[in-house]
Amino acid sequence: MPGADKETDLTERIEAFLADLKRGGSGTGPLRGSGEMARETTYLLRRITAQARWSSAGDLMEIIRNEGRRMTAAQPSETTVGNMVRRVLKIIREEYARSRGSSEETEQQESLHKLLTAGELSEENFRQHFVHLKANVIEAINELLTELDGTTDNIAMQALEHIHSNEVIMTVGRSRTVEAFLKDAARKRKFHVIVAECAPFCQGHEMATGLSKVGIETTVIADAAIFAVMSRVNKVIIGTQTVLANGGLRAVNGTHSVALAARHHSTPLIICAPMFKLSPQFPNEEDTFHKFVSPHEVLPFTAGEILSKVNVHCPVFDYVPPELITLFISNIGGNAPSYIYRLMSELYHPEDHKL
């Protein structure tokens, strides 16, 4: 029967995605970019909306929430997956509110105003059925996908405002967004880039190769030299894995040292991060994660005797507090770290913060 086929096809795809997530996280091999992950997740969610069986918005949200929980459990360090799930949940809420005809403002966040003027302690249960809800939700998800496709370009377009001629820019490791940003500025300006290699994965080397291919003067330095060189740097531009709810970052190992060195020399620290990296987690919360990978990058197994006498760790991420950050450049423009709470309230609904 065609119906059953669709169902099994859908569950197969979900299982394949979950397996991919679990596999992709282990090891230091070619990591898939977050942009790709975000796009894949959104495609999958669109498929679920189109093919799964649901009669009201509440059912759909339940299904998506369950799948979202499984996906984030498969790979907790891949926060973009959870972020996309929350975006889609917000889309569903908005479309539902629009179908009901109520203005979008009223349904949203808690506020002092709502505390005083709202009617009964309303429990919105999303049980009403609307004919066009499915089509509207799918259309909105398509808009989300177009937005995702354009993020790197949107960020790169802002490069000329921030990079001036004869400047010395420092960056750390490898970020696709920062690479596009710098390449865009290089079309019209001449500047010098210093790349910190970012041991032990040394992705800085690939970054430097990529930049020098378009004619940007690049220098690679060891991580230990960051402070020494910082006095000659005009700006530090880096990417990040996640932007946390307080405006802090979860970025690649070594970023905190760069941030402290920049603060010491009063050098502006600019983060290029698309909006899908914004996550409603706080840094000291209960279920925050950290990721450790195989320590053979730090101390190879060939080292012999010493391995039984020492503990070797190889953490992947670093936390950077919001006080050290000057500016966030995202696809919707430049923002200060203290403004992050506002962007979060626009992207996600508070009830979805815990999936």
Next chain:
Amino acid sequence: MEARMIPVIRSLDTIGPSMLLCSLLPCSGETILGLRESLKWATDCLTEVDSSVAVSSGGELFLRFISLTSLEHQDLSRCKKVMEERGELFLEKISLSRTKVAKLCHTFIKDGAKILTHSSSRVVLRVLEKAAAEKKRFTVYVTESQPDTAGKQMADALRRLNVPVTVVLDAAVGYVLEKVDLVIVGAEGVVESGGIINKIGTYQMAVCSKAHNKPFYVVAESFKFVRLYPLNQQDVPDRFKYKADTLRTVSDLSDEHPMIDYTPPSLITLLFTDLGVLTPSAVSDELIKLYL
């Protein structure tokens, strides 16, 4: 009316003023203006007995939504009925707010944490109760908090929960901070800048936490948000700093000890309210949403 006020004054829960104001509604004047006047008078009476920021902010919030209601309903008796209903709802929501705050905050207390708190706060107590109920093991240091040694009450309440607690001198905050993982305090009022007004000694604790790089968390319900913007300790009005009878009896205040101080937002890491977890910069946004 006086008679009804006395039992409220004795307990002076922050919910007290709202309850009083609610009970006033049936017997007030025939016009909206009359109603406003009598409610203003009631709030003034309350603040005269024991000035506190929460009383003033709760009272103002309540007055505020009268003006909101009067815009919607032309007929006075309908208006009063709606106000009574909303008043009941307001009280219900306020009593739930402490639970909401506790639910948000307890996840920031990790197993084995050492917590420092100041004086006695019911919200902080509720947060710690929730954390203890989630089977987390933690120890608490409470400052004694002179001149009323309220810290001892907090310590007793915590001992009843089987939480290991130590009472420390107010002067020992700097000494104890190296052992501590996080600092949680309550607030009597949250001001527009995102700073807080709380028992004297809180500012000191905040400055020391900043110096030691320890997170400084504030837990407060949303009705404590108040429309003040102090730039320094001087800017906080005298009616909050000193007890009401001190203000009445003493002519020269320079010899008196203030009961509260102001902690600027730069020293606060996060605020936990029933509106969610807020960074200090988000507080003014919330206030604007209400007052505009």
